[in-house]
Amino acid sequence: MSTHSDHTVVVLGAGYAGILAANRVQASLTPEERRRVRVVMVNPTGDFIERVRLHEVAAGVRETAAIPLREMLHELIEVSLGTVRHIDAPARLISVETSAGERVESYDTLIYSVGSMAAVGVPGVQEFAHLLSNADGAESARMRIAGGRRDQRIVVVGGGATGVEAAAEIAEQHPAASVTLVSRGPLLEHLPAASRRSVARSLHEFGITVVEGRGVVRVLADTVDLSGGTRIPSDVTVWAASFAVPDLARRSGLAVDSIGRLLVDEELRTTRYPEIFGAGDAVRPPASVGSHLRMSCAMAMPLGAHAADNVLALLRDQEPTWLNVGFGAQCISIGRRRGLIQLVDKADQPRPVRITGWAGAMVKEFVCAVIATGSPRRERGRPGSLMVPSGPRLTARSESRWPHRPQGNRARR
Template identity: 40%
Template sequence: MTGQQRIVVLGAGYAGLSAARRLARTSRDATITVVDSRTEFVERVRLHQQAAGQSIRRWELRELLERKGIEFVRAHVSDLDPAAKRVRLDGERSIAYDTLVYALGSAADRGVPGVAEYARSVATPGDVHALPAGPVVVVGAGSTGIELAAELAESQPDSHVTLLGAQEPGAWLSARAVAHIDASLTRLGVTIRSDAKVVEVLPAGVRLADDTVVPADTVVWTAGFTVPDLARRAGLDVDAHGRIRTDATLRSVSHPDIYAAGDAALVAGPGERPLRMACATALPTGGYVARAIVARARATEPEPLRFRYHLQCISLGRRDAVIQFLEADDTPAERVIRGRAGALVKEMIVRGAGMALGLR
């Protein structure tokens, strides 16, 4: 790069850290600043373990970043001014940038009545606290709901765990994977309701669309995620969910000095299907953004992002998991790894993601 380019990365999750670390290795003539409201990095893919009462490791962001020559600013981003190329922080502070990496991630969607008041979440580190013993209803039969229900049932066998979803757990996977998930949850004592649409969270349970009330001491909401409205408020081109629309190089289609990665980016994958919100998306898109920024600074047009998923991993407690192999278009293949072997593969993949961020 020529001159001191000011690169600001918003968010210190998988995507933000991946981008910042690669930029630090390859951008010798740039200053790199990462902004996040948290002081610690926690592996989001382990938050269901923490909710079940297990201890998970944390890393100090300042130490993690500054040893690589990256400035860390702990602050909440309150506003973005693309015309002035400034990020406004809480209080009167602001940071100027030449290039911005938008990697603010996602949080729990609390739009259903009662969720904000009465439900817990495992979407972000700030949401998670060890859940008390007693009847628990987990709403949402996606990956997060499945992992949490299994972890709770295994760690707290005296708690009655109910998993509610509109479809059977893992419905988007192969028949072999779905059968194993059902068998594992049943073995752990989880009650599965696959015809349940929750329309309201109550102080002591949930109300379904048919007006049935399912009682619980604790309700955990895993049915959907949302992204910050910062990009929308700043006038960037976003989709209906608030994700920044990007071109083939993950650059904002409306503001070319802004790149987006991870959950807050709308990225076209194989067959033009949007890439899903996942660690498996955040790490490679963060790394790609860094390569694209460096290429353009060197007056070279970057190759378009070429990306495909290979696996989807769902843990079922500490000694069981499903590893679903995927076709190029992200649909399930026939091959599945199950049981203890699956748990070992899942742990290896999670540890590998941490190593990519310098956590090991």
């Protein structure tokens, strides 16, 4: 990084939260602010991955879910390719491993938005399963399925929305294959019974065998072993189960929760290092504003937007605000021609309204194309364009979260 500017904002991770945050900060700067503030995106690759499309890649509906970063980012944002190995928070330095070796870069403000990945604690997952949480896993699944027998046996592990979407997409595109969907608990157990029955009917019509209430204990090259001794033959195993987060914050000595998510306050700032903000799947806000939040694209973008707004506030010597975001719907595609849109309240609790069938598929495609991918990109020219529902009623607020806020946080001169 160069040092010509007074203040450097570094964004770690070019996912939904990171792209939106970087674009909103850069596009919101006034001409005078642009002369002294620079925004840098640090990411391992030069692509943004549409994670909401990875099940389509695995099924062979599309070849890739990758979009070049330069097509997603504001033209003035600098891109630094590399993997961050350590954050030296007291010194405001990051160590980045690049193709040319390791280098150390400085920041004045940091947005931690490194995203999530598949939880692979079950033996054999890394060796024999295709991880649907990343582009490489989706691509390897696509190649393996495309190169297999027409009647191959495909096992999808994960009883949430991702697992349902992957199983339905694969079964629709490969009707001669035998597709089994394995869920440790009830399939889509967070949804109302009527919505679950609707999804089950669609899966049945695709010929998908659903196994509920059985956790996977081991994955082998040609089988998936379940609790209770059940063994399912598998030519291709697609892993769409629970998520984990990178251990960067833990390795860097920052405060994290039990699964490694960066702990932030109501303003999305770390308590000990208020120049570090967090957004997306890899952070955990306090229950006062975040007890209803779940790891999802639907929350990654609002968190990225709020982190950006508070970074801008501090740059302008204004007070940051508390997070206040809620949900509106849960969207699940079931192949190309069916979908389920479950309306929810601000706290993500289901309402007695849903959209199914072709209409549900159309709404889901709109959400993926226009909101999930379109919103971060629109922030390049229309900062603040992302609109989200407000959250549930918040607990009583303190008069000031940061009476001790360090002076000079706007820039190191």
